[in-house]
Amino acid sequence: MINPKIEKAFNEQINAELYSAYMYLSMAAHFDAKNLSGMGAWMKRQADEEMEHAMKFYSYIIENGGKVNLKTIEAPPKTWKSALDVFQNAYKHECKVTKLIHVLADLAKKLNDHPASIFLQWFVTEQIEEESTASSIVDKLKLIKENGAALLMLDHELSKRQ
Numbered sequence: 647m648i649n650p651k652i653e654k655a656f657n658e659q660i661n662a663e664l665y666s667a668y669m670y671l672s673m674a675a676h677f678d679a680k681n682l683s684g685m686g687a688w689m690k691r692q693a694d695e696e697m698e699h700a701m702k703f704y705s706y707i708i709e710n711g712g713k714v715n716l717k718t719i720e721a722p723p724k725t726w727k728s729a730l731d732v733f734q735n736a737y738k739h740e741c742k743v744t745k746l747i748h749v750l751a752d753l754a755k756k757l758n759d760h761p762a763s764i765f766l767q768w769f770v771t772e773q774i775e776e777e778s779t780a781s782s783i784v785d786k787l788k789l790i791k792e793n794g795a796a797l798l799m800l801d802h803e804l805s806k807r808q
Contacts, residue, residue, distance in 0.1 A: 648710035663700035669722035684805030
């Protein structure tokens with residue numbers, strides 16, 4: 647049986663993950679509208695990943711006898727100043743999600759909830775990758791600055807994400 651405090655916290659995390667998916671989908675729409683389809687595709691894949699994360703929490707709650715309580719998802723931003731601005735916001739968002747995951751890991755540890763701790767370890771590791779990837783793209787965009795040809799090359803590179 648799931649600990650009620652973990653159940654509540656995991657339900658909140660489902661909402662955070664769904665917001666992340668929504669935000670990345672909004673970023674994809676922004677890039678698609680600017681004919682940067684590679685960046686748009688990258689963001690759509692990121693949105694898919696966030697949905698997968700939400701479903702992991704969903705399944706954990708259900709499999710452990712809890713109840714999923716879905717809440718309203720806040721509307722994400724719709725426009726950004728530049729590709730750099732989009733990816734800087736994505737990076738900041740991933741840092742925020744990392745903090746949320748760490749709070750959950752601390753809660754599971756405090757409650758001696760070993761199954762939840764083991765479950766959360768995947769997310770702790772995943773967030774290292776999420777931050778690193780977003781940070782790397784931010785660094786590339788800082789080098790590119792206003793170079794349109796370089797931006798198109800990066801757009802093409804990001805289109806290859808599986």
